[in-house]
Amino acid sequence: MSILRGFIGIAVIIGIAFLFSSNKKKINWRQVGIGLLIQLVFAFLILNDKLNEYIPVGQFFEFIGRIFTKVIGFTQEGTNFLFASFGGGEIESPLLNFAIIILPTVIFFSALTSLFYYWGILQKVVWAFAWIMKRLMKLSGAESLAAAGNIFLGQTEA
Structure with missing residues (x-):
C-alpha cells in the first residue's frame, strides 16, 4: 500500500504542475518520463536488498550518509565549544534551536562548500x-x- 501511495503522490504532483502550467502543449513528456525513470532506478538500486548483495549501491549511500552525519557531528562539537556558556542560561527553545543548532550547521556547510569549490x-x-x-x-x-x-x-x- 505504501508503494501505491508513493505513486499516487507522484501523479498528484505532476497533475498539479500540469494544471498550473502556462503552456501545456510545450511540456516535454519525454523529459518528465526520463526524470522519473532516473529516480526509480536510483530508488531500486538503493532500496533493493537482494541487489545490494552483488552491487553495493545501498552500502555506498549509507557510507556517504555516515560521512555527512559525522560532519554534522563536527558542527555540533564546534557549536558546543562556542556556545557552552549559554547552556545554563535562559534561552527560549525556538531561539536555541535556530542560534545553536541550525545557524552553525548552515555556516559550516557554506564554508565546506566554499572549500570544495576552491579545490x-x-x-x-x-x-x-x-x-x-x-x-x-x-x-x-x-x-x-x-x-x-x-x-x-x-x-x-x-
Missing part, C-alpha cells in the same frame, strides 16, 4: 551530473548545469 571538487561533480542529465534528458547545457547545481547548492547559491 575544484564541486565543479567536477556538478559537471558530471550536468553531463549525465544533458545526455539522458536532452536538456540544454544551461538547464542541466542549473539542475545539477541545485542538487548540491540549492536554488539561491546555484
Whole structure:
C-alpha cells in the first residue's frame, strides 16, 4: 500500500504542475518520463536488498550518509565549544534551536562548500551530473548545469 501511495503522490504532483502550467502543449513528456525513470532506478538500486548483495549501491549511500552525519557531528562539537556558556542560561527553545543548532550547521556547510569549490571538487561533480542529465534528458547545457547545481547548492547559491 505504501508503494501505491508513493505513486499516487507522484501523479498528484505532476497533475498539479500540469494544471498550473502556462503552456501545456510545450511540456516535454519525454523529459518528465526520463526524470522519473532516473529516480526509480536510483530508488531500486538503493532500496533493493537482494541487489545490494552483488552491487553495493545501498552500502555506498549509507557510507556517504555516515560521512555527512559525522560532519554534522563536527558542527555540533564546534557549536558546543562556542556556545557552552549559554547552556545554563535562559534561552527560549525556538531561539536555541535556530542560534545553536541550525545557524552553525548552515555556516559550516557554506564554508565546506566554499572549500570544495576552491579545490575544484564541486565543479567536477556538478559537471558530471550536468553531463549525465544533458545526455539522458536532452536538456540544454544551461538547464542541466542549473539542475545539477541545485542538487548540491540549492536554488539561491546555484
